[in-house]
Amino acid sequence: MTHRIGYLVGSLSKDSINRVLAKALVRLAPDELELTEIPIGDLPLFNRDDEMNPDPAVPRFKERVEASDGLLFISPEYNRSIPAPLKNAIDWGSRPWGKNSFARKPTGIIGASVGAIGTAVMQSSMRSVLSFLDAPQLNAPEAYISFKPEVYGEDGEVKDPGTEKFLRHYMEEYAAFVARVLSVTLPGHMGDSDPDTMH
Numbered sequence: 001m002t003h004r005i006g007y008l009v010g011s012l013s014k015d016s017i018n019r020v021l022a023k024a025l026v027r028l029a030p031d032e033l034e035l036t037e038i039p040i041g042d043l044p045l046f047n048r049d050d051e052m053n054p055d056p057a058v059p060r061f062k063e064r065v066e067a068s069d070g071l072l073f074i075s076p077e078y079n080r081s082i083p084a085p086l087k088n089a090i091d092w093g094s095r096p097w098g099k100n101s102f103a104r105k106p107t108g109i110i111g112a113s114v115g116a117i118g119t120a121v122m123q124s125s126m127r128s129v130l131s132f133l134d135a136p137q138l139n140a141p142e143a144y145i146s147f148k149p150e151v152y153g154e155d156g157e158v159k160d161p162g163t164e165k166f167l168r169h170y171m172e173e174y175a176a177f178v179a180r181v182l183s184v185t186l187p188g189h190m191g192d193s194d195p196d197t198m199h
């Protein structure tokens with residue numbers, strides 16, 4: 001069975017190393033995953049005053065998230081946290097209250113950095129956010145990519161066999177996780193994430 005996976009790239013840079021990583025992951029993904037990018041660069045800055053009458057980019061984004069069987073976040077770490085464009089997209093997708101587009105979607109988080117810890121702190125922040133949004137996450141393997149430019153070609157070919165094996169394995173595990181989650185999730189279920197949990 002084919003699963004439609006929407007992927008979000010957390011960087012808007014035209015030279016993004018995370019976009020290169022995304023291309024590599026698309027190439028290495030098992031056949032049962034159909035990966036399509038969900039763009040985030042056209043979303044306005046989140047303002048809750050606009051929730052009920054948002055820019056057309058917002059419903060377009062939410063529809064794409066909701067139409068996906070699973071979501072993959074491929075993102076840099078900015079100042080030890082989630083890049084603003086990605087957090088902005090997540091905030092839009094989580095609203096208005098009761099219309100959280102991320103609920104019950106199987107998710108994976110992966111990121112590339114020029115630094116040695118390979119986006120680990122960003123991923124930790126993402127896990128908190130996705131937990132609150134009731135989005136199941138692939139726990140293992142973790143994938144903290146310390147980006148080496150010489151390892152990746154323009155179109156996402158991976159020139160180092162060890163890295164290729166690791167990324168292929170990550171995508172196989174993600175595919176198995178998506179299948180597991182969907183096997184126990186009612187199709188089309190739209191859960192609510194109640195922010196008012198402190199009664």
Ligand code: FNR
Pocket residue numbers: 011012013015016017018019075076077078079080081112113114115116117118119
């Ligand atoms: C960075 N970078 C960075 N790297 C890291 O490992 N941890 C961090 O906290 C940060 N913080 C940070 C903040 C800002 C504003 C920028 C622009 C960069 C460096 C980052 O890993 C590097 O620029 C990557 O190339 C960013 O990924 P993209 O945009 O190329 O996909």
